[in-house]
Amino acid sequence: MIQVNTYRFFDLYEKFPNLVIPDYQRAYTWDVAKVQELLQDWEEYIASSPKQTYYMGSVLLFANTKDANFQIIDGQQRLTTLTLIYYQLFGSLLKGQNVQYNQSVSGFNIAKNLNFAKQSIARLEKLKDSEIFHKLEFTVIVSDNQDHAFAFFDSQNNRGVSLGVDDYLKAYHLRALPEKLQEQKAKSWEDITFKARKEDNHLLDLKHLFNEILFKVRQWKGQSHFPYPNKTEVLTEFQKNTYSTETKNAFRLFPNNNNMRYHQLEYTDNGVLLVSAEKPLAKKDYPFAIRQPIYKGQNFFDYTDKYHAIFRFLFNTKEQKSLEIENALHFYNALYTKDMSEYLRYYMQMCLVAYYDNFKEELFFKAIQYFDYYLGAIRLEKYYVRQEAIKNSLKNASNSLLDVICNAYLPNEVFSFINKAKATESIYVNNGFLNGKKEVKNKVIDRYIQRLCKLYHKDIDNRLIEVKSRKQWIA
Numbered sequence: 300m301i302q303v304n305t306y307r308f309f310d311l312y313e314k315f316p317n318l319v320i321p322d323y324q325r326a327y328t329w330d331v332a333k334v335q336e337l338l339q340d341w342e343e344y345i346a347s348s349p350k351q352t353y354y355m356g357s358v359l360l361f362a363n364t365k366d367a368n369f370q371i372i373d374g375q376q377r378l379t380t381l382t383l384i385y386y387q388l389f390g391s392l393l394k395g396q397n398v399q400y401n402q403s404v405s406g407f408n409i410a411k412n413l414n415f416a417k418q419s420i421a422r423l424e425k426l427k428d429s430e431i432f433h434k435l436e437f438t439v440i441v442s443d444n445q446d447h448a449f450a451f452f453d454s455q456n457n458r459g460v461s462l463g464v465d466d467y468l469k470a471y472h473l474r475a476l477p478e479k480l481q482e483q484k485a486k487s488w489e490d491i492t493f494k495a496r497k498e499d500n501h502l503l504d505l506k507h508l509f510n511e512i513l514f515k516v517r518q519w520k521g522q523s524h525f526p527y528p529n530k531t532e533v534l535t536e537f538q539k540n541t542y543s544t545e546t547k548n549a550f551r552l553f554p555n556n557n558n559m560r561y562h563q564l565e566y567t568d569n570g571v572l573l574v575s576a577e578k579p580l581a582k583k584d585y586p587f588a589i590r591q592p593i594y595k596g597q598n599f600f601d602y603t604d605k606y607h608a609i610f611r612f613l614f615n616t617k618e619q620k621s622l623e624i625e626n627a628l629h630f631y632n633a634l635y636t637k638d639m640s641e642y643l644r645y646y647m648q649m650c651l652v653a654y655y656d657n658f659k660e661e662l663f664f665k666a667i668q669y670f671d672y673y674l675g676a677i678r679l680e681k682y683y684v685r686q687e688a689i690k691n692s693l694k695n696a697s698n699s700l701l702d703v704i705c706n707a708y709l710p711n712e713v714f715s716f717i718n719k720a721k722a723t724e725s726i727y728v729n730n731g732f733l734n735g736k737k738e739v740k741n742k743v744i745d746r747y748i749q750r751l752c753k754l755y756h757k758d759i760d761n762r763l764i765e766v767k768s769r770k771q772w773i774a
Contacts, residue, residue, distance in 0.1 A: 301440060301441070301442045302440070302441045302442075303438065303439070303440050303441075304438075304439055304441075305436055305437065305438055305439070306436070306437050306439050307352070307433065307434075307435065307436055307437075308355075308381070308432045308433070308435040308436075308437070309393070309432065309433070311358070311395075311437055311439060312393040312394060312395040312396065314439075315360065315369045315395060315439075316394045316395040317367060317368040317369055317395065318360075318368070318369050318371055318378075318395045318396075318398055319363075319366075319368045319369070319370055319371070319398055319399070320370070320371050320375055320398050320399065320400065320401075321370045321371075321372075322401055322473075322481050322482040322485045323469070323470055323473035323474065323481050323485055324371065324372075324375060324470065324485075325375075325463075325466035325469060325470065326400075326402040326404035326405040326408070326489050326492065327375060327376060327379045327400060327402075327404070327405040327408050327409060328376065328404065328408060328463075328466075329376050329379070329380055329408060329412065330408065330411070330412075331411060331412060331415045333376075333380070334380055334383075334384075334412050334415055334416070335415075337380065338419065338422060338423075338426070340353075341353065341426055341431055342422070342425075342426070344434075345425075345426065345429045345431065349434070352434050352435065352436035353431070353434050353435050353436065354436055354437075355377055355381075355435050355436065355437050356374070356377065356437065356438070357373070357374065357437065357438040357439070357440060358371070358373065358374035358377075358378065358437050358438070358439050358440070359371075359372040359373035359374060359440045359442075360372060360374075360439065360440065360441045360442070361441075361442055361443075362441055362442065362443045364443065369441070371398075374437075378396075379400075379405075379409070380412065381432075381435070382396045383409065383412050383413050383416055384416055384423060385432065386413075387413065387416040387417060387420065387423060388423055388424070388427050401482065401485070401486065402485070402486065402489035402493075403489060403490065403493045404489050404492050404493045404496065405489075407493065407496070407497075463506055464506060464509055464510065464530055464533050464534060465488075465492070465504070465505035465506050465509060467534060467538075468509070468534070468537050468538060468599075469485065469488050471538050471595075472538075472541075472595055472596055472599045472600060473485060475543075475595040475596030475597075475599075476596045476597060476600075477548075480597070484597075484600050487600075487604070488505070488600075491503075491504070491505055491607060492504055492505065498615075498617075500615070502610075502614060502648075503607075503610070503611055503614075503615060505603070505607065508603070508606060508607055508610055509528075509533055509537065510528045510533060511528065511645045511648065511649070512606070512610065512645075512648060512649055512652055513537075513589065513606055514528040514532070514533050514536055514537075515528060515645075515649055515701075516589050516590065516649050516652070516653050516701055516705070517536060517589065517590050518532070518536060519690075519693060519699070519701055520590075520699070520701075520702060521699060521702065522693060522694045522695075522696075522698075522699050523694070525690040525693065525694070527686075537593065537599070540593075541592075541593045541594060541595045541599060542592055542593070542594045542595065543594070543595055544594050544595075544598075548597070550594045550597070550598040551594075552586055552587075553587075553588060553591045553592065555586075555587075555588035555591065556588075556657055556658070557584065557585070557586045557587060557588060557656070558586030558587075581608070582604045582605055582607075582608035583605060583608035583609045583612055584605075584659075585601055585602075585604070585605040587601070587602050587605055588656065588705075589606065589652070589653055589656045589705065590705055606652065606656075609652055609655055609656065610648070610652055612624070613627075613628065613651055613652065613655060614628070614631070614648070616628065616632075621660060623660045623663050623664050624660060624663060626664045627651075627663050627664045627666075627667045630664070630667050630668070630671070630754065631647065631651075631667060633750060633753075633754050634671060634675075634747070634750050634751065634754065635647055636750070638743060638746055638747070639678070639747065640678065640684035642684055642685065642686055642688065642689050643674055643677060643678055643684055643689070646674055646689050647667075647670055647671070647674055649701065650666075650670045650674075650700065650701070650704060651666070651667060651670070653701060653704045653705055654666050654670075654704050654710075654713070656705075657704060657705065657707065658710050661710055662710045662714075664774075665710070665714070665773065665774070666710060666713065666714075668772075668773040668774065669713070669714050669717045669773060670700075670717075672717065672723070672769055672770055672773060673700065673717045673720060673723055674692075675747070675751070675769070676722075676723040676726040676727065676731070677689070677692055678743075678744060678747050679726050679727070679731055679732035679744055679747070679748075679766075680726050680731045680732065682740050682741055695722075696720060696722070697716075697719075697720075698716065700716070700717075703716045718770070724770060727766060727767055727768075727769045727770065728767055730763070730767070732744050732748070732766075733763075739763070748762050748763070748766050749762060751766065751769070752765055752766070755772045757772075
């Protein structure tokens with residue numbers, strides 16, 4: 300049963316004094332800019348001498364009769380922000396406002412926004428004098444069926460309510476877990492978000508992983524279909540297209556290099572010896588393949604853990620690495636600066652994650668050099684590098700580079716494919732980076748060539764001649 304009513308701010312907490320935030324909910328993520336925007340809206344509203352209330356949107360609650368409380372399914376961000384402002388003005392909380400937050404990201408943002416509220420006390424006092432809290436009104440939707448509540452929540456968010464893809468996927472797959480695991484997985488997920496924010500590196504958050512790496516590697520198959528990773532497409536891939544199992548603690552494994560029991564066959568005087576590949580598994584070595592089917596719940600979280608661990612291992616300078624990976628990261632950071640097209644940076648990241656997934660560290664430094672030779676030709680040829688340039692490089696080649704990486708048995712199969720790419724070689728050899736006046740097409744291309752020559756210790760002053768033999772530089 301679903302009930303819908305409108306309530307003023309104080310009436311809401313009087314009617315629902317036992318509000319809780321369930322463990323599977325996303326963290327409180329409003330930043331100072333969002334709070335500032337709310338205060339500005341209130342000030343404009345008060346200045347207009349309104350006769351009507353200020354509408355704060357809808358709040359969705361699940362009436363949990365088992366624990367005698369009301370779980371906030373949607374509305375946490377606004378209610379938490381109002382609680383912070385109320386506390387700053389009145390020095391106390393209403394019954395129902397003193398809820399628990401189990402995620403470190405929530406605590407981080409609450410502290411920042413409370414500090415902002417303290418600094419804005421003069422503005423808040425004026426709003427208090429205008430009795431702003433008496434003017435706030437909500438639509439409150441209450442369901443006594445959790446599945447119905449989430450169905451409503453899902454439909455609202457699929458229509459564009461602001462909720463990150465990673466937040467939505469977390470909530471969806473936590474519901475497929477046994478209750479005892481929900482808090483553990485929710486905390487692990489939030490820890491990833493918190494670390495990315497603490498290090499001020501959005502590339503290490505889960506939005507980037509799903510949108511720019513996993514979705515594209517999984518969906519950009521063949522040479523005709525390259526869907527854009529919008530919210531609907533990403534949710535379809537990692538929610539709708541995931542599978543259910545009869546038991547929640549057993550999932551099928553699919554044949555791939557990551558779950559081979561034996562990795563070598565040796566012939567000895569005593570016969571054939573099978574050499575085992577079994578060893579304790581770090582997250583980045585979990586026995587999954589990047590394009591494999593995914594099951595709901597535990598399997599989805601383990602899959603996510605693996606590829607986030609791989610991405611962090613490859614691209615986070617603070618992670619301890621072997622010399623092979625250190626050399627590759629130095630190479631990447633030297634060439635794929637912010638001066639390089641974002642689309643090419645993300646394309647390179649896709650290639651490296653897919654390659655590591657298939658071959659681990661085997662010839663990894665050689666691989667990044669080959670990938671740069673292949674991707675660098677796109678940078679040299681195009682005046683502007685847009686998304687379509689990446690898709691066309693996959694579409695117009697004899698095969699898709701991503702398919703080659705994912706399907707190869709040996710690294711040399713990948714290198715051989717790139718070596719045979721005549722169109723790529725032609726751009727270097729035939730000066731595809733020059734315009735009709737025999738000048739480099741633009742400064743961005745020229746700076747990339749200079750970075751290349753510096754990295755390979757070539758003559759920068761003679762760079763336009765040097766770069767013609769780019770393929771021979773690969774060590």
